[in-house]
Each structure stands twice: as C-alpha cells, then as structure tokens.
Amino acid sequence: MDWKPISPEDLALRKARVDPAADAEALFWEITVADAASNNQYPYTMYTHYLRIKIFTDRGVKEFGTVDLDYAGKEHISDLAARTIEPDGSIQELQKDAVFDRVVVKGHGLKVHARSFAMPGVKPGAIIEYRWRESHDNELANYVRLPGQRDIPIEHLVYHLKPLENPYFPYRMRYQTFNIDLSPFKAERSGYFTSTVNNIPAYREEPDSPPADQVRSWVLIYYEQDKKETPDKFWKSEGKRLYGYYKPFVKVNGDVKALAAQITAGAKSPADQLRFIEIYCQKNIKDLNGNSVTEADRELAKENHNTADTLKRGIGTPMDIQLAFAALAMASGFEARVACLPDRGSMFFEKTMMSTYYLPVRDIAVKVDGHWRLYDPMSRYIEPGRTRWQEEGVDALITDDKNPEWVNNPMTAPLSSQHQRAAKLRLGEDGSLDGDVTELLTGHPAEIWRWQNRDRSVQDREEQLRTDARNRLPGAEVTQIKLSDPADLAQTVSLAYHIKVQGYATRTGKRLFVTPAFFEFNEAARYSSGDRRYYICWDYPWSEIENVSIQVPDGFSLDHADAPGSLIFDPVGSYTVKISKTSDNHVLYHRELIVGQSGNILVPRTSYPNLKKLFDGIHDRDSHLLTLKMQTTTVAGAK
Numbered sequence: 296m297d298w299k300p301i302s303p304e305d306l307a308l309r310k311a312r313v314d315p316a317a318d319a320e321a322l323f324w325e326i327t328v329a330d331a332a333s334n335n336q337y338p339y340t341m342y343t344h345y346l347r348i349k350i351f352t353d354r355g356v357k358e359f360g361t362v363d364l365d366y367a368g369k370e371h372i373s374d375l376a377a378r379t380i381e382p383d384g385s386i387q388e389l390q391k392d393a394v395f396d397r398v399v400v401k402g403h404g405l406k407v408h409a410r411s412f413a414m415p416g417v418k419p420g421a422i423i424e425y426r427w428r429e430s431h432d433n434e435l436a437n438y439v440r441l442p443g444q445r446d447i448p449i450e451h452l453v454y455h456l457k458p459l460e461n462p463y464f465p466y467r468m469r470y471q472t473f474n475i476d477l478s479p480f481k482a483e484r485s486g487y488f489t490s491t492v493n494n495i496p497a498y499r500e501e502p503d504s505p506p507a508d509q510v511r512s513w514v515l516i517y518y519e520q521d522k523k524e525t526p527d528k529f530w531k532s533e534g535k536r537l538y539g540y541y542k543p544f545v546k547v548n549g550d551v552k553a554l555a556a557q558i559t560a561g562a563k564s565p566a567d568q569l570r571f572i573e574i575y576c577q578k579n580i581k582d583l584n585g586n587s588v589t590e591a592d593r594e595l596a597k598e599n600h601n602t603a604d605t606l607k608r609g610i611g612t613p614m615d616i617q618l619a620f621a622a623l624a625m626a627s628g629f630e631a632r633v634a635c636l637p638d639r640g641s642m643f644f645e646k647t648m649m650s651t652y653y654l655p656v657r658d659i660a661v662k663v664d665g666h667w668r669l670y671d672p673m674s675r676y677i678e679p680g681r682t683r684w685q686e687e688g689v690d691a692l693i694t695d696d697k698n699p700e701w702v703n704n705p706m707t708a709p710l711s712s713q714h715q716r717a718a719k720l721r722l723g724e725d726g727s728l729d730g731d732v733t734e735l736l737t738g739h740p741a742e743i744w745r746w747q748n749r750d751r752s753v754q755d756r757e758e759q760l761r762t763d764a765r766n767r768l769p770g771a772e773v774t775q776i777k778l779s780d781p782a783d784l785a786q787t788v789s790l791a792y793h794i795k796v797q798g799y800a801t802r803t804g805k806r807l808f809v810t811p812a813f814f815e816f817n818e819a820a821r822y823s824s825g826d827r828r829y830y831i832c833w834d835y836p837w838s839e840i841e842n843v844s845i846q847v848p849d850g851f852s853l854d855h856a857d858a859p860g861s862l863i864f865d866p867v868g869s870y871t872v873k874i875s876k877t878s879d880n881h882v883l884y885h886r887e888l889i890v891g892q893s894g895n896i897l898v899p900r901t902s903y904p905n906l907k908k909l910f911d912g913i914h915d916r917d918s919h920l921l922t923l924k925m926q927t928t929t930v931a932g933a934k
Contacts, residue, residue, distance in 0.1 A: 375425070535694070
C-alpha cells in the first residue's frame with residue numbers, strides 16, 4: 296500500500312475544518328473489510344486501516360502522538376507503517392525498533408495485547424499517518440461494528456467492504472446504520488463496495504448520558520439470508536428455535552429432584568424456594584469464566600452435557616449455571632424458560648431490530664403466581680431475586696415451543712437501590728471533625744461496589760476507601776475500617792470506618808461555620824456544562840438517605856436549626872432536608888434524595904437547563920452552612 300499524496304492546503308491548515316476548536320482532526324480514515332475463504336473452506340477476514348491526522352495543539356500532540364493498536368486471540372497485526380510530516384513537508388518515518396508489544400488487559404483467561412509506538416517528531420502543525428492490517432482467522436465479518444464517531448473529528452470516513460463470494464454460501468452481507476448519514480454502498484472493482492461519510496464530529500462523553508452505542512455513529516455489518524418477515528412472525532420463530540436449542544441441555548432426573556427438595560427444605564413461599572435455589576447456584580456452581588478456575592476445573596467442565604452433569608460436578612459456563620437453576624426450579628414444580636434480553640447498558644432495543652444479536656443476555660424466566668419473573672443466578676454481584684440494572688426496564692423474549700411471548704422486566708423502585716449513610720461526629724473548637732461512619736449499599740449500588748472490588752485484596756479495598764475519602768476531604772485520616780466481603784451476596788454491603796478531618800469547619804473569632812451535609816462536603820455539582828448534546832439517561836432509579844449527628848464543642852451553641860427548603864420534582868423525584876438540635880448540644884441532619892420514581896430515568900435534552908438548575912439547587916442546599924456561636928459568660932454581680 297502506498298502513501299497518499301498530501302496537499303499544500305492540509306500542510307498549511309491551522310484550524311480543524313469539522314471543529315475549529317479541536318486539538319486534532321482526522322483528515323481521513325479508510326477502513327477496509329475483506330472476507331474470503333482459503334480453498335473454499337477456512338474463512339478469514341482482513342481489516343485494513345489507513346488514518347491521517349492533523350495536529351493543531353500541544354494537547355493534540357500528547358493525546359495522539361502515541362498509538363496503541365489492540366488485538367487479542369487469533370488476531371494478527373501486520374504491515375504496520377507510520378510517518379510524521381512536518382509543516383515544511385519534511386518526513387520522519389517510524390523505525391521498526393520503535394514498535395513494541397505489551398499486555399493491556401489480562402483476566403478471565405483472556406490476554407489483550409497492544410502494538411504500541413510513539414510517532415516521531417510530532418509537534419503542532421504536523422500531520423501523522425499510519426496504516427496496518429488485522430487478520431482474523433476462522434471467522435467472517437458477521438455482526439462486526441465498524442467505528443463511525445470517535446474521540447476525534449473526522450473529515451472523511453471511507454468504508455470499503457468485500458463480502459465473501461461463494462456459490463454454496465447462501466447469505467448476503469448486509470448493514471445497519473446507527474446515527475450516521477451513510478451514502479449507499481457503490482460497487483467498485485475486485486468485488487469491493489464503498490461508502491463515504493463526511494464531517495463527523497468527535498464523540499464527547501457527558502455525565503448521565505445514554506449508552507455510547509445509542510448516540511454515537513457506527514455501522515453494523517452482518518450476513519443474513521433473504522427473508523421478508525414481520526417483527527411478530529420473526530420473533531415467534533426465533534422464540535421457538537431458541538427453545539428447541541436449549542431444551543436438550545435441561546435434564547431433570549431423580550438426582551436433580553432430590554437436590555431441589557434438599558435445597559428448598561424450610562422455604563415458606565414460592566419466592567423463598569427460588570431464592571434458596573438461586574443462592575445454591577451462586578455458591579455451589581463455580582463459574583468457568585471466574586478467576587479462581589484451574590485447568591483441572593476446565594477439563595472437568597468439558598464433560599458437562601446437560602444440567603445434571605453441571606450440578607454433579609459443580610462447575611460450568613455461565614449458561615450452564617442458568618440452565619441448572621432452571622432445572623432445579625422445574626424439579627421444584629415451577630414452569631421455567633430461557634429468557635432472551637437486550638443489554639440496556641449497551642444500547643436500547645426495538646422489536647423492529649430483527650436479530651437475536653440485539654438480545655445478548657440470557658436469564659431464566661420462572662412463572663410465579665401466574666406471572667413470569669426473571670432470575671439471574673449466574674451473576675455474582677446482585678442479590679438473589681434481582682437482575683442487573685442493564686436488564687431492567689426492557690422487554691424479554693420468553694422462549695417456548697408453542698407460544699413465545701414478550702414480558703417486561705420492570706425497573707426496581709428508587710428505595711431498593713439505596714446508599715444509606717450515617718455518621719456520629721464530634722466537632723472541635725478548632726474546626727476539626729472526627730467520628731464513626733457507616734455506609735450501607737443495597738440493590739444496584741451494592742452490585743457496582745461488589746463488581747469494582749471483586750478482584751481487590753482486603754488491603755486494596757481499604758486503601759481505595761481511604762483514597763476516596765481523601766479525594767473529598769484532603770488530609771483525612773481513615774482508620775478502623777471494616778468492609779463487607781464482595782462475594783457474600785447474602786449480606787448487605789457495609790462500609791464502616793473512623794474518620795478524622797482537620798479544618799472541616801471554619802473558625803472566625805467567636806463563630807464556627809459548619810456544613811452539616813458531611814457526605815456532600817466538597818462534592819461538585821452533578822452537571823457543570825451549560826449546554827448538552829445528548830438527553831439525560833440515569834442507569835437506574837436510586838435513593839440516598841443520610842443521617843448525621845454532630846456534637847457541638849463545649850462553649851458553643853446553635854441558635855437556629857434552619858434547614859434549606861425541600862424540592863419536589865415530579866414525576867422524577869424529590870429532595871428533603873431536616874435539621875434539628877438536641878438538648879445535649881447535638882446537631883441532627885437528615886437528607887433524602889430520590890431519583891427515578893416510576894421508572895422515570897430519561898429526561899429530554901430540551902429539559903436540561905431546568906434539570907441543571909434543579910441539581911444546582913440541590914448542590915447549594917447541600918452546601919448549607921450552620922453558625923455556631925461561642926456562649927458568653929456572665930460574671931455574678933456585674934451591672
């Protein structure tokens with residue numbers, strides 16, 4: 296592949312054409328995808344990238360002057376070449392010894408590598424360009440996401456596609472666009488089809504934004520037979536097909552029935568029975584993808600042919616665990632089916648998107664009191680009886696051999712995903728603060744904490760808590776830490792510790808100014824930008840409940856326990872604060888924030904100014920100050 300000529304206009308360019316404020320801009324990005332099969336047997340895909348970037352600022356040099364090309368598994372990178380063109384037209388080629396490989400991620404048996412290099416002589420005004428090939432063995436470009444919008448503006452984005460041509464291959468390559476104005480693909484020579492998109496702005500993350508794939512531009516390419524079906528007909532057919540696929544793996548024999556009876560002994564309700572079964576699966580069936588799995592475990596799991604084998608050996612794939620739960624539920628007299636769901640954390644699903652590619656999640660639906668209820672025994676981070684937040688608020692396809700149906704998996708209420716915090720603190724007359732803190736997490740906040748701490752040692756979890764505290768309260772001393780075990784789903788996540796902070800309150804003469812909202816102290820406002828590109832999308836409904844007790848130092852008193860006003864923002868949520876004082880000189884502070892009532896987690900972009908004003912008001916109220924006055928002493932006999 297030869298380098299393309301560079302125009303004098305591009306060399307002299309001082310500001311980006313797509314976004315004049317950009318630190319760098321891709322003048323073009325060409326992506327070529329070619330499918331073929333060796334000897335008409337072994338398929339492979341060859342990806343070729345050619346990228347040219349104009350650098351405008353020092354920040355652009357820092358951000359784009361070093362390149363990482365990720366690859367994993369059976370992928371191979373070859374034909375890498377790169378060069379820097381200075382504003383005067385001089386060229387510096389990338390030397391081979393400047394390229395090195397490194398491991399980026401290693402976990403769950405997967406190594407992700409990066410071919411890394413630093414572009415030579417990069418400075419503002421320079422153009423950098425590089426190209427490379429990726430070969431993917433034993434696969435075709437089926438359900439491959441082609442990037443559109445990236446973290447850099449793109450002036451010209453060009454796709455070249457070459458589908459597999461084989462008279463015995465009955466599928467055609469198709470494509471679906473997302474948030475991109477793609478021109479129709481035109482046939483070129485040698486079996487390629489080409490399309491171009493111009494002037495693509497950079498993707499910018501915003502707080503509480505929709506999933507990236509929901510709002511940024513990209514193209515999905517896939518192979519499919521020519522079918523003309525309505526969504527209703529398509530999904531009924533797929534529901535029956537998937538039921539037939541999973542049914543042979545579910546075996547309910549005498550051993551499974553005996554185990555189910557043993558597990559559910561003592562259960563007082565159907566919900567209890569299913570909870571006991573889910574806890575059993577989570578605790579007693581090892582996930583083949585887990586970190587603690589040995590090679591011996593992997594060999595043992597290869598012998599699993601059905602759920603009876605999985606339960607006997609106590610190890611299996613995530614799907615093995617789901618099906619084992621279904622078998623135990625059926626052995627206990629329940630009707631159970633595999634449920635196929637979209638992942639709301641990736642993108643939003645519509646039934647007109649007729650492909651099971653858009654339903655990547657598998658849960659087990661169990662009929663309880665005449666209604667389907669979804670269970671996710673494979674998850675190691677969410678409490679039994681719940682599903683991950685990515686699976687809430689979506690429609691699930693319940694597979695069946697006769698009548699597949701859609702059911703909605705509702706979102707849980709804000710009070711079921713709660714961050715509850717309490718602090719008993721003592722304020723010193725110098726403004727220092729120390730005391731005991733307890734935090735309880737339920738629902739999705741607990742799920743996220745377990746996930747984040749799953750691979751950390753006890754020492755690392757404690758150090759992370761100290762770091763989080765010091766980021767908000769510089770110089771804070773955090774001791775006597777007691778944290779829950781992330782693997783214990785039966786217990787509420789609890790974080791307990793002692794904290795000491797110098798200079799928490801401000802002392803001026805005979806007064807102390809103190810913020811009673813201890814847990815919000817030094818927190819920034821939730822939304823800082825004055826404008827908004829995307830609508831607001833919270834992950835799930837949530838609530839915060841805080842109770843703070845502050846012992847006032849001797850010689851000081853609180854005259855007025857004035858509290859900021861409450862905020863009711865129907866139908867989304869509410870914010871309330873109560874402040875009082877006790878006879879033994881304590882300030883009591885109570886705060887409640889509820890967001891996402893009745894599943895309202897989406898706010899249109901046009902409402903962003905009002906939403907920002909609302910959360911700015913919450914931030915102002917969280918910064919509310921109380922004044923403590925030094926008591927005056929009256930001398931007896933004085934006039």
